[in-house]
Amino acid sequence: MSDKYFGKPVKRVEDPRFITGTGHYTEDMTLPGMAHAAMLRSPYASARIVSIDATRALAQPGVLAVLTGKDLLDAKIGSIPTGWLLPDLKTPPHYAIAPEVARHVGDVIAAVIAEDRATAEDAVALLDVELEPMDAVALGSDALAPAAPQVHPEAPGNVAFEWEIGDAAAVEENFARAYRTVKLTLRNHRLVPNAIEPRASMAQYQKASDEFTLWTTSQNPHIHRLLLAAFVLGIPEHKLRVISPDVGGGFGSKIFQYPEEVIVLHAARKLNRPVKWSARRSESFVSDAQGRDHETVAELAVDEHHKVLGLRVKTVANLGAYLTTFAPAVPTYLYGTLLNGTYRFPAVHAHVTGVFTNTVGVDAYRGAGRPEATYVVERMMSRMAHELGIDPAEFRRLNFIQPDEFPYQTPVALVYDSGNYEPALDQALERVGYAELRREQEEARARGRYIGIGFSSYLEACGLAPSKLVGQLGAQAGQWESAVVRVMPTGKVEVLTGSHSHGQGHETAFAQIIADDLQIPMEDVSIIHGDTGRMPYGWGTYGSRSAAVGGSAMKMATAKILDKARRIAAHLLEAAPEDVVHEDGKFFVRGVPANSKSFFDVALMAHLAHNIPDDMEPGLEAQHFYDPKNFVYPFGTHVAVVEVDADTGRVKLLKYVAVDDCGPMINPLIAEGQVHGGIAQGVGQALLENTVYDEQGQLVTGSFMEYAVPRADDLVQFDIGHTVTPSPHNPLGVKGIGEAGTIASTAATANAVIDALAPFGIAHLDMPYTPERVWRAIQAARAQTQQAADD
Amino acid sequence: MNRVPINLNVNGKATRSDVEPRQLLVHFLRDTLGLTGTHVGCDTSQCGACTVHVDGEAVKSCTLFAVQADGASVTTIEGLAHEGRLHALQEGFWEMHGLQCGFCTPGMIMSAADLLAHEPDPSEEQIRHALEGNFCRCTGYHNIVRAVRHAAEANARGASSEPVVAADD
Incomplete structure (x- = not known):
C-alpha cells in the first residue's frame, strides 16, 4: 500500500452535488402515478379509539383510501419488533397504526392516501374520530408509582425490564471503608435528535412480480428490509428492495423501523400505485425516536x-x-x-x-x-x-x-x-x-x-460490534460488516459497502483507503452504498462503526484483489507471484521495474481471461465479511x-x-x-x-x-x-x-x-x-x- | 381549488404558472419547477433550509406564498453558480468542509451569500449572527464560519472559482 491519501485532508467527493443543490434525498423523488400519505396522529398521550368514520374524508375528490389499525390487522400486518432482547423483557405489540389504544401523542390512528399531499392532509382533518382520553404518565419514576396509569397490560407496573451489572457486594464492601463518599441525583433529560432532513418514505409495488421497492431515510437499509419483510409485512425478503439515497443526517434516529414505512408499503400494494409520505417537522417531534x-x-x-x-x-x-x-x-x-x-x-x-x-x-x-x-x-x-x-x-x-x-x-x-x-x-x-x-x-x-x-x-x-459477544448480550442481529471490491475491465473500481453515509463522508474516506491499497487515483474508485439491491448484506451505520468495521471489511477485500492481481501479473511476467512487487501502481519482478504490468493491464486480462493461470477463475472481484474481535x-x-x-x-x-x-x-x-x-x-x-x-x-x-x-x-x-x-x-x-x-x-x-x-x-x-x-x-x-x- | 396565474423569473428563466393561492413558494419551486435543491426542514420558519433569494434578498421560501412572489426574480441554489463557475461560497463550503449531510447547505449558502452582499468582510461574530436563522445539526457551525471567511477572502483577492462539475441538470 501507499499512503498517498490515508491521513490527508482530502476534499470530499460528495460535496459537488450538495453545494449545487443536486443531491437526491427521498423527499426529492417522484414516480409516475405517485400518491401521498398523511397521518392522523393521537392528540392525547393515552386514548381509547372508540370509532373512526372516514365517510367525509373518502367523499373528498382525490382521496384514494383511509387505513386504520384494524385494516392492517385484517391484512395480517404484524407488530414492529425490537431487535434486542434482555432476560424477562416485556415486549408488548407495536402496531404501525394503533388498533385500539393510542399510547403517546403522535401515535398513528389512521392514514389517508390521496392524489396529492395537500388533499391527504385536508382529508385527515375530515376524519370523524371518537377518542376517549385516559390517564397518562410521562416521567419514568412516576410510571413506577403504585397507582400509575398502566401503559401496556403486558407490562405490570410499567416495568419493561430490570437489569444489573457489576458486583453489588464488592461495591458495598468498598463503600464501607471509604474515606469520603459523594451522592448525586442526576437527571439526564430527554432530547429530540432533529436531523435537519425530516424522515420520508416512498414505496412502489410491482404487481406482476410481487416485488416492493422502498426509498427511505435509513441509516441501515438491510435492517429495514429484514424487519419489514420478515417480521411486519410477512413478505419474502428477496421481494423487498430498500434504497436509502442521500440522507440528511441521522444521529441514530434513522436506524429504526418506523410505522410510516409499513403504511406506505401496504398502501402501495393495496392501491397498486407508488405512495410517498414525508414528515412535517411537527410530526418528527412526536414520532422520531428520542x-x-x-x-x-x-x-x-x-x-x-x-x-x-x-x-x-x-x-x-x-x-x-x-x-x-x-x-x-x-x-x-x-x-x-x-x-x-x-x-x-x-x-x-x-x-x-x-x-x-x-x-x-x-x-x-x-x-x-x-x-x-x-x-x-x-x-x-x-x-x-x-x-x-x-x-x-x-x-x-x-x-x-x-x-x-x-x-x-x-x-x-x-x-x-x-x-x-x-x-x-x-x-x-x-x-x-x-x-x-x-x-x-x-x-x-x-x-x-x-x-x-x-x-x-x-x-x-x-x-x-463483535457478533458473538453481542449475541450473548441479547442482540438479534449480527454486527459484522461487508464489502465488495469490484474491479472493471478498464481498471476502474466500484466498492459496495453495507455501511451507509448520511453526512460522514464515506464516498471520500473509503475511496482513500482503497486507492492507497490498489495504488490507483482516488478518482478511479466509487463507493456505492444504501441499496439492498446492489450491496452485499450489511448492518449499516451507527455506533461509530463505519470506519472500524466497514472500512476494515474493505481493506480485507482489497487484499484479496491485490493477491489475485499479483498472481495474474506474475503469470503475464512469467515469474513466481512471490517475486512480484506492487509499487507506484505497477507490478514487476523485484529489481526489474522496466518490465512491468499496470493495474489496468491486470484488470483487463482478468476480464479477457485470454492469458491467466489455468486454475484461476476469471474476473477481479472480492468480497469480505469482517467481524471485529x-x-x-x-x-x-x-x-x-x-x-x-x-x-x-x-x-x-x-x-x-x-x-x-x-x-x-x-x-x-x-x-x-x-x-x-x-x-x-x-x-x-x-x-x-x-x-x-x-x-x-x-x-x-x-x-x-x-x-x-x-x-x-x-x-x-x-x-x-x-x-x-x-x-x-x-x-x-x-x-x-x-x-x-x-x-x-x-x-x-x-x-x-x-x-x-x-x-x-x-x-x-x-x-x-x-x-x-x-x-x-x-x-x-x-x-x-x-x-x-x-x- | 381556483388557481392564480403568476409570472416569475427563476434563476434567470422566465416562468408562467397557475398556482393554488395557498401554495408556498418553496413547494412551487420544488414540486412545480422541480428545483429540489431548496429543502424543507421545519414547518415554523426556523431552520432556514428553504432560503432562496427574492429580488436579491435572502428569504425563507416557506414564509411566502408563491402568489406573493409574482413578478419577482428568484434565485435558488441551482442558479447560484455563474457562467459555469462555482460561487465563492460553494467553493468555500467545499474547501473548508462546511457541510456534512448537505441538507441545510443550500439554505446556508443562500443566507451567507446575502451576508456577503451586504458585508463583504464579515467577522466571525457577524457571520454567526447572520446565520442564526439557519440550523445545521452536523457541523457545529465551526467549518461553516471558516467557509464564509474563505469566500470573503477569495472575493477580496478576486480569485476565480472552480468550474461546476456536478450540476447535472
Missing part, C-alpha cells in the same frame, strides 16, 4: 489517597410507549458497561429499570447510552474533586488506568484493548492554558464575574469554559478544547468535522435542548419554537487536538469518532457551569442550564446564604 431520559442516583467513594473505591448507580430509564429497534440495549449494555470510564474503579455496580410511559419511544441518539454513562462518571469525578478540595484534572490523572495496564478488564464486562489517557489530558490543559485560566477565574470572581472550567476525560466503546475504545479529554451572568442566569460558552484519540485518522478534515458536530450536540444538551412533557403527556416542546437546537451564535470556534493510539485489533488501527464529541461534551459543559456556580455554594444543578434555571438556582443559593447570615 434520546436519553434517565433519572439516576449515583454514589462515588474514595480512599484517603483520593483513589476511587467504587461507583454505585441506580437508574430509571424512560423507554417511552413502545420498544423501538435497539431501545433495550441503550440504557443497559451501551450504558452500564461504560460506567468505569477511563479510571481504575475497583468496583462498580449499576441497576437499571426500563420503564414504559406515554411518550415517544426512546432509543439510540448520538452516543446512545455512552453520553449518559459519561455524564454520570464525569459529573461524579468533578463532584468528588470539589468535595475533596482538589483540582478536578489532577483527581482524574490520579485515577487513570495506566498505559501498561492494557488490556484492562473493567468490573463492568468490557476489556479495554488500548489507551493512554494522560497525554490527552496534558494536551487539553496546555491548549486551554489551564494555570493561567484558573488565575483569570480567580480574578474574575473577585470582580463578580463567574467563569467555570469543566472537564470530561471520557472513554467510549464503539465500532459495533472487540469494540474499539476512543478516548480523550474535553475542556469547556463558560461564563455565567449572575444577574440574568445566562450561560455563555467562552472556549471549548477537545483532544481526542481515535487512532490514525483516515481524513482529518472529516474526523474533525465529526468532532465539531458532536460537540455542538453535547453542548446543546447541556445549555439549550430539552424535551418537556406535561403531566398529561402532552409534548410542550413540539417545534423549533420551543425546542432550542444550537444556532451559530450559541457556539464558538472549537480548539481540536489529537493523540494517536491505534486499535490493536483491526487492520486500519482506526477507532470511531462519530459520537465521541457528543459523549464527552455534555459532561464537560455541565461541569464548567457547576464550577462557575461554586462561589454560590451550588454543588449540583440539573441540565439544561437555561437562564431561568440558573437564575433561580443563584437566587435560591443567595437567599440561603442570607438566611444563614441572619440566623
Whole structure:
C-alpha cells in the first residue's frame, strides 16, 4: 500500500452535488402515478379509539383510501419488533397504526392516501374520530408509582425490564471503608435528535412480480428490509428492495423501523400505485425516536489517597410507549458497561429499570447510552474533586488506568484493548492554558464575574460490534460488516459497502483507503452504498462503526484483489507471484521495474481471461465479511469554559478544547468535522435542548419554537487536538469518532457551569442550564446564604 | 381549488404558472419547477433550509406564498453558480468542509451569500449572527464560519472559482 491519501485532508467527493443543490434525498423523488400519505396522529398521550368514520374524508375528490389499525390487522400486518432482547423483557405489540389504544401523542390512528399531499392532509382533518382520553404518565419514576396509569397490560407496573451489572457486594464492601463518599441525583433529560432532513418514505409495488421497492431515510437499509419483510409485512425478503439515497443526517434516529414505512408499503400494494409520505417537522417531534431520559442516583467513594473505591448507580430509564429497534440495549449494555470510564474503579455496580410511559419511544441518539454513562462518571469525578478540595484534572490523572495496564478488564464486562489517557489530558490543559485560566477565574470572581472550567476525560466503546459477544448480550442481529471490491475491465473500481453515509463522508474516506491499497487515483474508485439491491448484506451505520468495521471489511477485500492481481501479473511476467512487487501502481519482478504490468493491464486480462493461470477463475472481484474481535475504545479529554451572568442566569460558552484519540485518522478534515458536530450536540444538551412533557403527556416542546437546537451564535470556534493510539485489533488501527464529541461534551459543559456556580455554594444543578434555571438556582443559593447570615 | 396565474423569473428563466393561492413558494419551486435543491426542514420558519433569494434578498421560501412572489426574480441554489463557475461560497463550503449531510447547505449558502452582499468582510461574530436563522445539526457551525471567511477572502483577492462539475441538470 501507499499512503498517498490515508491521513490527508482530502476534499470530499460528495460535496459537488450538495453545494449545487443536486443531491437526491427521498423527499426529492417522484414516480409516475405517485400518491401521498398523511397521518392522523393521537392528540392525547393515552386514548381509547372508540370509532373512526372516514365517510367525509373518502367523499373528498382525490382521496384514494383511509387505513386504520384494524385494516392492517385484517391484512395480517404484524407488530414492529425490537431487535434486542434482555432476560424477562416485556415486549408488548407495536402496531404501525394503533388498533385500539393510542399510547403517546403522535401515535398513528389512521392514514389517508390521496392524489396529492395537500388533499391527504385536508382529508385527515375530515376524519370523524371518537377518542376517549385516559390517564397518562410521562416521567419514568412516576410510571413506577403504585397507582400509575398502566401503559401496556403486558407490562405490570410499567416495568419493561430490570437489569444489573457489576458486583453489588464488592461495591458495598468498598463503600464501607471509604474515606469520603459523594451522592448525586442526576437527571439526564430527554432530547429530540432533529436531523435537519425530516424522515420520508416512498414505496412502489410491482404487481406482476410481487416485488416492493422502498426509498427511505435509513441509516441501515438491510435492517429495514429484514424487519419489514420478515417480521411486519410477512413478505419474502428477496421481494423487498430498500434504497436509502442521500440522507440528511441521522444521529441514530434513522436506524429504526418506523410505522410510516409499513403504511406506505401496504398502501402501495393495496392501491397498486407508488405512495410517498414525508414528515412535517411537527410530526418528527412526536414520532422520531428520542434520546436519553434517565433519572439516576449515583454514589462515588474514595480512599484517603483520593483513589476511587467504587461507583454505585441506580437508574430509571424512560423507554417511552413502545420498544423501538435497539431501545433495550441503550440504557443497559451501551450504558452500564461504560460506567468505569477511563479510571481504575475497583468496583462498580449499576441497576437499571426500563420503564414504559406515554411518550415517544426512546432509543439510540448520538452516543446512545455512552453520553449518559459519561455524564454520570464525569459529573461524579468533578463532584468528588470539589468535595475533596482538589483540582478536578489532577483527581482524574490520579485515577487513570495506566498505559501498561492494557488490556484492562473493567468490573463492568468490557476489556479495554488500548489507551493512554494522560497525554490527552496534558494536551487539553496546555491548549486551554489551564494555570493561567484558573488565575483569570480567580480574578474574575473577585470582580463578580463567574467563569467555570469543566472537564470530561471520557472513554467510549464503539465500532459495533463483535457478533458473538453481542449475541450473548441479547442482540438479534449480527454486527459484522461487508464489502465488495469490484474491479472493471478498464481498471476502474466500484466498492459496495453495507455501511451507509448520511453526512460522514464515506464516498471520500473509503475511496482513500482503497486507492492507497490498489495504488490507483482516488478518482478511479466509487463507493456505492444504501441499496439492498446492489450491496452485499450489511448492518449499516451507527455506533461509530463505519470506519472500524466497514472500512476494515474493505481493506480485507482489497487484499484479496491485490493477491489475485499479483498472481495474474506474475503469470503475464512469467515469474513466481512471490517475486512480484506492487509499487507506484505497477507490478514487476523485484529489481526489474522496466518490465512491468499496470493495474489496468491486470484488470483487463482478468476480464479477457485470454492469458491467466489455468486454475484461476476469471474476473477481479472480492468480497469480505469482517467481524471485529472487540469494540474499539476512543478516548480523550474535553475542556469547556463558560461564563455565567449572575444577574440574568445566562450561560455563555467562552472556549471549548477537545483532544481526542481515535487512532490514525483516515481524513482529518472529516474526523474533525465529526468532532465539531458532536460537540455542538453535547453542548446543546447541556445549555439549550430539552424535551418537556406535561403531566398529561402532552409534548410542550413540539417545534423549533420551543425546542432550542444550537444556532451559530450559541457556539464558538472549537480548539481540536489529537493523540494517536491505534486499535490493536483491526487492520486500519482506526477507532470511531462519530459520537465521541457528543459523549464527552455534555459532561464537560455541565461541569464548567457547576464550577462557575461554586462561589454560590451550588454543588449540583440539573441540565439544561437555561437562564431561568440558573437564575433561580443563584437566587435560591443567595437567599440561603442570607438566611444563614441572619440566623 | 381556483388557481392564480403568476409570472416569475427563476434563476434567470422566465416562468408562467397557475398556482393554488395557498401554495408556498418553496413547494412551487420544488414540486412545480422541480428545483429540489431548496429543502424543507421545519414547518415554523426556523431552520432556514428553504432560503432562496427574492429580488436579491435572502428569504425563507416557506414564509411566502408563491402568489406573493409574482413578478419577482428568484434565485435558488441551482442558479447560484455563474457562467459555469462555482460561487465563492460553494467553493468555500467545499474547501473548508462546511457541510456534512448537505441538507441545510443550500439554505446556508443562500443566507451567507446575502451576508456577503451586504458585508463583504464579515467577522466571525457577524457571520454567526447572520446565520442564526439557519440550523445545521452536523457541523457545529465551526467549518461553516471558516467557509464564509474563505469566500470573503477569495472575493477580496478576486480569485476565480472552480468550474461546476456536478450540476447535472
